[in-house]
Amino acid sequence: MSSPPDTYDLAELAATAGVTPRTVRYYVQQGLLPSPSTRGPGTRYEQAHLDRLQLIKQLQRQHLPLAEIRRRLEALDDQEVRDLVQAPPPEPPRTSALEYVRDVLASHPASAPAPAPGPAPAFVARVMAAMSPAGPGSVEGGTSQSSRSQWDRISLAPDVELHVRRPLSREQNRRVERLLDAARVIFEEGS
Numbered sequence: 001m002s003s004p005p006d007t008y009d010l011a012e013l014a015a016t017a018g019v020t021p022r023t024v025r026y027y028v029q030q031g032l033l034p035s036p037s038t039r040g041p042g043t044r045y046e047q048a049h050l051d052r053l054q055l056i057k058q059l060q061r062q063h064l065p066l067a068e069i070r071r072r073l074e075a076l077d078d079q080e081v082r083d084l085v086q087a088p089p090p091e092p093p094r095t096s097a098l099e100y101v102r103d104v105l106a107s108h109p110a111s112a113p114a115p116a117p118g119p120a121p122a123f124v125a126r127v128m129a130a131m132s133p134a135g136p137g138s139v140e141g142g143t144s145q146s147s148r149s150q151w152d153r154i155s156l157a158p159d160v161e162l163h164v165r166r167p168l169s170r171e172q173n174r175r176v177e178r179l180l181d182a183a184r185v186i187f188e189e190g191s
Contacts, residue, residue, distance in 0.1 A: 007044040017053035024053070032056055032070050048078040054085045063100075097163070154180065157187040 014021045024045075027033040033052050036043045052073060059069045073081070154162045162183070164176055 006047040008046075008050065010043060010045065013045040013049060013053070017050055018057070019053060024049075027053070027056065030066060030070065032066065032073060048081065051078065051081045051085050055081050058085070156180070156183045160187070 008016060010021045010024060014024050017024075024033065028035055033049055036045050036049070038044060055073070056069055059072065064072075076084070150166045152164045152166055154164060156162055162176075162180070168176065
């Protein structure tokens with residue numbers, strides 16, 4: 001029995017989209033993909049499923065959480081999804097975490113948190129200045145990164161993490177420790 005054109009079984013869909021069959025099932029369960037029209041061993045997925053998988057991957061490369069991706073997909077019909085998938089690729093990723101954070105904050109001014117009382121904002125401004133491309137510790141400033149590095153995840157509060165690429169210079173380690181101290185004070189004030 002031949003399958004209709006532009007349909008895929010689970011393995012074909014997953015391989016074409018570059019994901020695992022488990023990921024496809026999870027996305028259906030989470031509402032990111034519509035359920036296939038049939039169930040069981042003969043289940044077939046349509047081109048619309050593949051388009052949505054490709055768009056999900058594009059949105060993940062923009063560091064969007066699955067909840068936000070689901071919200072965006074719910075507002076789109078199949079043709080809009082296809083148009084977005086076929087559109088030219090988005091601009092390349094930012095060259096630094098600082099640039100990414102600045103862009104995110106600039107694009108969401110209403111969601112920016114209110115400034116914390118006390119000396120913490122001034123400290124954060126100093127840290128941001130120290131981490132800027134012209135500041136100490138940057139590649140442009142003359143300090144080179146080792147070809148081998150490791151990222152450390154430091155939990156500041158529930159749902160808030162600081163990511164630090166190691167190794168750091170002694171001065172950079174001191175600055176990170178000061179940043180952690182200030183963050184602890186800020187998050188303790190809110191509890």
